[in-house]
Amino acid sequence: MPVVMDADRIGRSLARIAHEILERNKGIDDLALIGVRSRGVPLAKRLARHIKEITGDDVPTGSLDITLYRDDLMKHAVGPQPVVRRTEIPFSIDGRKILLVDDVLYTGRTTRAALDALIDFGRPKAIQLIVLVDRGHRELPIKADYVGKNLPTALDESVQVRLQEIDDRDEVVVEQGGAA
Amino acid sequence: MSLQELDTRPAVTALRRKDLLGIADLSPEEIALVLDTAVAMKEVGSRPIKKVPALRGKTVVNLFFEPSTRTRTSFEIAEKRLSADTLSVAIGTSSVVKGETLADTALNLEAMSPDMIVLRHSSSGACHLLSRICRSAIVNAGDGTNEHPTQALLDALTIRERKGRLKGLKVAIVGDLLHSRVLRSNIHLLTKMGADVWVCGPPTLVPAEMKRFGVQVTSHVDEAVADADVVMLLRLQLERMEGAYFPSQREYFQVFGMTEARLRLAKPDVMIMHPGPMNRGVEIASEVADGPFSVILDQVANGVAVRMAVLYLLAGGAEHEEAA
Numbered sequence: 184m185p186v187v188m189d190a191d192r193i194g195r196s197l198a199r200i201a202h203e204i205l206e207r208n209k210g211i212d213d214l215a216l217i218g219v220r221s222r223g224v225p226l227a228k229r230l231a232r233h234i235k236e237i238t239g240d241d242v243p244t245g246s247l248d249i250t251l252y253r254d255d256l257m258k259h260a261v262g263p264q265p266v267v268r269r270t271e272i273p274f275s276i277d278g279r280k281i282l283l284v285d286d287v288l289y290t291g292r293t294t295r296a297a298l299d300a301l302i303d304f305g306r307p308k309a310i311q312l313i314v315l316v317d318r319g320h321r322e323l324p325i326k327a328d329y330v331g332k333n334l335p336t337a338l339d340e341s342v343q344v345r346l347q348e349i350d351d352r353d354e355v356v357v358e359q360g361g362a363a
Numbered sequence: 364m365s366l367q368e369l370d371t372r373p374a375v376t377a378l379r380r381k382d383l384l385g386i387a388d389l390s391p392e393e394i395a396l397v398l399d400t401a402v403a404m405k406e407v408g409s410r411p412i413k414k415v416p417a418l419r420g421k422t423v424v425n426l427f428f429e430p431s432t433r434t435r436t437s438f439e440i441a442e443k444r445l446s447a448d449t450l451s452v453a454i455g456t457s458s459v460v461k462g463e464t465l466a467d468t469a470l471n472l473e474a475m476s477p478d479m480i481v482l483r484h485s486s487s488g489a490c491h492l493l494s495r496i497c498r499s500a501i502v503n504a505g506d507g508t509n510e511h512p513t514q515a516l517l518d519a520l521t522i523r524e525r526k527g528r529l530k531g532l533k534v535a536i537v538g539d540l541l542h543s544r545v546l547r548s549n550i551h552l553l554t555k556m557g558a559d560v561w562v563c564g565p566p567t568l569v570p571a572e573m574k575r576f577g578v579q580v581t582s583h584v585d586e587a588v589a590d591a592d593v594v595m596l597l598r599l600q601l602e603r604m605e606g607a608y609f610p611s612q613r614e615y616f617q618v619f620g621m622t623e624a625r626l627r628l629a630k631p632d633v634m635i636m637h638p639g640p641m642n643r644g645v646e647i648a649s650e651v652a653d654g655p656f657s658v659i660l661d662q663v664a665n666g667v668a669v670r671m672a673v674l675y676l677l678a679g680g681a682e683h684e685e686a687a
Binding site: 299 | 410416678679
């Protein structure tokens, strides 16, 4: 069970991404961070803290639950329904540049669902995708704008992102077997 | 509520059942799951586009054999917000008036492959009958004097929103206990979740078996209301009464009606609830119904969220393994 990112590495990647966000968007005007539940949410908050440290300004931050938009929701004749959690976007996304944050980019299906969900909230000026780990194996034409670490993986491996806020420690590990 | 709190995993993550026939069959963990899911569903109703694709391609038939405004509208809105295809069969214009039995009506509808049937019927057990003969998921929207599970769930959601819990609260339920399916569902739910339930009504409208449900029974409304956290009024179901259960509606109001004076016996932050439709000046005074303690319209708003949660969770079906 190799640890591919430890706490320091995760911290440095997020700090670097925060700088990249500011460089590419020439400041924080109209920016908002939206984390995809569950682990995208603490990542979005950490990025907001980094941006505040650099610029002194707050970026609005929200959280998005994509369960009701999943494309595999009703595919199984019988199957347990995934638990639905609250979406909290306490600001209008109209005309804003939305920075969508997730922990792992894999098939791209979660991102597809998140894009559909976001569009139901309004018409953002642009959506940029931030992921901590890109493990490849895309099934949809989706690409991240900011990547913490590109991690080539085999299909039978799974990538686990653990974050202090949810799992009591920061690490990214690759595990053998089991679907991610 | 913080994000972290919401990220704690519920004790159960699925309703492992085909139908929702009553609260009697549900575990406390399943009840909590429905309420937690309803909290998430409520947010959908506050969006500019109040619709999610979760039940896309599912067909839901609302089969109502009794008049209903609130419940039927609420189910229809819930179904549409989840993107299900819905149709409502109004019984006055259906083949039932030509003498078709409930089972035949259901089997004919089922031949058109709906995924769910929401049933309201005047006979207790009608949903259980359909559950046995139909492949579709059956959702009980009120059967006779048996149960009205989604009403109890929306009541629980409303209480939990205000009080943060159900456990340990004193809930007084006052009114026509004999004919009330809302009462039966609420007793099951509230006792399972650890509330202290008091029921009160004229002795002629108190069923004999009431004590068996683990509730306090009294005919003295002041005793029921004293220090109550929640006072829930039940409608006098005059349409179900064939005998003389009490002298007059006016006398009923004198003895059992919820007035501002009587309400002062309850806790200072008491909640007043009524499942509707209300008989103003019979079981509840207008100034109480429209007063600051009334959450009657919050109940209606929460009904949509609870029904979305139930429909979503039941769409998972009954038999499956836990997902990773």
